[in-house]
Amino acid sequence: MKKIRSYFILFIAAALMTGCSGLNKMKQNYDQVKYEVVPQVLETHAGTVDLTIKGTFPEKYFDKNVVLEATPVLVYSGGETQFEKVTLQGENVQANNEVISNSGDNFSYTSSIPYDAAMLKSELMLRVTGTKKGTSVEFDPVKLADGVIATSTLAEAYGTSDPMTIIMPDNFKRIIPEGKMADIHYLINMANIRNTELKDEDIAALKEYLELVKxxxxxxxxxxxxxxxxxxxxxxxxxxxxxxxxxESASKYIKREFEKAEIEDIDKEGFVKNKSTAEDWEGFKAEVEKSDIEDKDLIIRVLSMYSDPAVREQEIKNMSSAFEVLKDQILPKLRRSKLIVNVNKIGRSDEEILEQINSDPTVLGLEELLYAASLTDDLEEQLKYYEIAAKQNPKCLRAYNNIAGVSMELGDLDAAKAALEKAKAIKNDDVVKNNLGFVALMEGNINEAEEYFTSMTSSTVESKFGLGTIAIMKGEYDRAVNYFDNEPSFNNALAHVLKGDLSKAKNMLDNMEMCENGAPSYLKAIIGARMDNRDYMLNGLREAISYNNEWAQYVLKDVEFAKFFNDTDFLSLVQ
Incomplete structure (x- = not known):
């Protein structure tokens, strides 16, 4: 009995060894399996990490009764993320997986995962488990690639930090021209000024105006x-x-009035400008057009047909009935002198406006209130002045829009959105839509932002910038470049880098003013690394770190610079 039991145990053990032998052989020869990863270094675009693996199994490698489960895993500090598992099976396995021939075969696999900033410095590992007749064996993990190039995320991190909001302009003018006009009418063929003319309302108003200006x-x-x-x-x-x-009579009259009022300007050289018109055809045409004369269209047609004054006059006189009306209603109005005094109204100085808005802003007009914000670089002060303007003028679209613009610069998106909703209630125009688009973009709501930008009645440089930035975030780099056109910006240069036009991006950045966050300078370094231009890379990185030392830590995780991680000059910059 003991002998029978021993034989049974040996039989079971032999069966298990037979089952495992194919698996162990596959595990032992696993290095013969060849993998090609596309891209060779993983990248993120449009918020995802895409992966393609092409595998090649040699002849007589894949056991006909084995099932392999392969799971690509992105491993990084503090965690890991698995791609979708792929299952392959031998020729004799009764299942619904991709079949791998024992005579040698290939397979292709594509998957993607959402990108996370922790993945910036990571490794793609392939974990494989083989199963045969209920027995499973784990193969040694294989590193397939490094990851993740995250250059595309710079658009979201830095490309939206300075939104192209539109501040509505004030209409303040310190010097505003104004004036007063009066007419002196004469009898036919006369040039003397009648006393009755000097008692007309417009003459009296002109004299009062002279005293006021004085x-x-x-x-x-x-x-x-x-x-x-x-x-x-x-x-x-x-x-x-x-x-x-x-x-002559009109000039003498106005000179006397200036002298009576003791206004010395009348004696300044060139102050009085004189002009006489022998036949006032332009005035004649204007008066006829305003009249209800029955034949006025015919009269105006005569003016256009004949340029000779004598012919004009005779043709009009030939229309006897019409001429009688002209003689009574139109011609007397043309026998005149026109007196126009031109004056400048001088507004408050910049200093006076700032002093007033900080003491008693209620005496300032709307345009002065809006203008005050342009007199300071302090964002808090600008916000204060726009809020005063909105309080005193609650129906002012510009005040609420500009409150939003400054709030965005201060990073207060909630306040910006609230102000824009008030502006929208007054008038939902393109400027408000543009600024709401940038609020949504800064909040990460790219679909909402796109709706605002595309709903504008006409596109602007600002809205195109917003749409170009969204296109980068969606991985649509050709479309982004089209939106940006030739307007130089960090985002435009980034789009060219991402579409592979490094020379265009380099030329754009070399002719741009760098900014304090250092992102354009860091992009120069990336271009240098991709072009294998070590000096350009080092200079760009040095410049970026001088603006913002955080780049020194970021670059150590950025596999754009993997080939320089052991470069002594590179290390001296970042350590």
């Missing part, structure tokens, strides 16, 4: 225009003399 400190005279006209009926020579006489 006394108000914020008003100053520019010049005095005197224009005299004769109506276009009558001989040209006579009208020329008549217009000159009317100019």
């Amino acid at each position: 006394t108000e400190e914020d008003l100053e005279f520019i010049d005095m225009l005197v224009s005299a006209y004769a109506s276009p009926d009558g001989p040209l020579d006579f009208n020329d003399q008549l217009a000159s006489k009317r100019l």
